Amino acid sequence: MIEQLTREHRADAVLKLAALPRERVEAILLRRGIADDIVAEVKEVLAEVDCVLDAEEAVAYSFREPYRIGRFSDGQFPVFYSALEEETCIAEISYRYARQFEEQRSGAFPYDRYYHLITCNFAGMTLVLVGEEERHPALVSPTEAGYPFCQQLAKAAREEGIDALYTRSAREPNGTCTPIFTQSTLSNAKTESRFRFYAKDGATLHERLPQP
Numbered sequence: 001m002i003e004q005l006t007r008e009h010r011a012d013a014v015l016k017l018a019a020l021p022r023e024r025v026e027a028i029l030l031r032r033g034i035a036d037d038i039v040a041e042v043k044e045v046l047a048e049v050d051c052v053l054d055a056e057e058a059v060a061y062s063f064r065e066p067y068r069i070g071r072f073s074d075g076q077f078p079v080f081y082s083a084l085e086e087e088t089c090i091a092e093i094s095y096r097y098a099r100q101f102e103e104q105r106s107g108a109f110p111y112d113r114y115y116h117l118i119t120c121n122f123a124g125m126t127l128v129l130v131g132e133e134e135r136h137p138a139l140v141s142p143t144e145a146g147y148p149f150c151q152q153l154a155k156a157a158r159e160e161g162i163d164a165l166y167t168r169s170a171r172e173p174n175g176t177c178t179p180i181f182t183q184s185t186l187s188n189a190k191t192e193s194r195f196r197f198y199a200k201d202g203a204t205l206h207e208r209l210p211q212p
Contacts, residue, residue, distance in 0.1 A: 001136070002156050006128040010166070014082035014122045014178050017089045017115040018058040020191065055118045055189040063183045071147055072154040072165065072179040079154070080180040086117065088175030090195075090206060095171045101197065101204045110199065117193040122178065124163030124185035129153075130176060133168050140170040154179065 062068075062080040069075040083089050093115060094101065103109040133139050138146030157165060163182040169175035180186065194209045 001153065002127070002160060005132070007162070008126055008128060009124070010126045010164075011121070011123040012084060012178070014084065014120050014180070014186075015086060015089050016058065016080070016082045016118045016120075017093045017195065018055075018118055019114065020054060020058065020116040055116070055120075055191050058118055059120060059183070059186055059189045070179075071150045071170070074147075074151045074155075077155070077158060077181065078183070080183070080186065082120070082122075082178045082180060083169065083172075084176040084178060085172070088169045088172040088177060089117065091172035091175065092169060092177070094197075094204065101199075104197075104199045105202055105204060113197045115195050115197070116191040117195065119188075119190060119192050120186045121188045122164065122180060122185055123187075124180075124182055125161060126164045126166050126178075127157045127162045129165055129167035140168050142170060146170075154181070157181075 059080060063078040067073060067075050067078045070079060070081065072081075073079040081092070083092065097113070100109070100113065104111065104113070129136075129139055136149065138149035140146070154165065158181050163185045164178055164180040167177050167179070169177045193211075195206050196209055197204060197206045199205075
């Protein structure tokens with residue numbers, strides 16, 4: 001299948017929603033009484049225990065072992081899951097944390113959830129899967145039943161030197177997901193916006209919060 005698909009070098013801004021501290025971690029540590037001369041050391045310790053502190057850490061986390069199992073990885077290699085559109089990021093995270101949002105709606109854990117929108121510059125060789133959904137419905141399967149096909153495809157693509165896939169989102173019909181395999185193809189990670197997800201009248205809603 002790989003041989004029949006379009007390969008092209010792409011350069012795009014890719015997006016991801018991630019749970020990050022509201023403030024810069026340096027400001028939080030200083031306010032908590034951590035001496036200025038050891039703030040950097042404390043940050044390093046937090047990074048070692050997988051505390052995601054900022055946009056760069058959110059990117060790096062995806063490339064640390066143990067690798068997470070997902071649609072395009074069986075846990076043997078890393079994937080940075082991102083998308084081209086903000087709406088796709090929202091749809092994907094709403095699915096990923098469906099259980100938590102259900103607890104929010106039911107009142108079992110009725111607290112708001114907050115995510116930062118991260119942007120990165122991507123530049124690398126891609127395999128374009130957009131348009132292949134009819135021939136290969138596993139690409140957008142609504143359940144994990146389609147994962148083995150996608151994982152094998154991703155493994156073959158990596159072996160051919162592909163840095164990322166461009167594929168339709170299984171959650172946002174017109175959205176494009178960009179699972180990325182090569183950390184060096186990503187640069188200039190930063191946070192753009194902060195979102196609040198909250199329950200109202202039995203539904204999960206979201207809003208962009210004003211910049212502080």
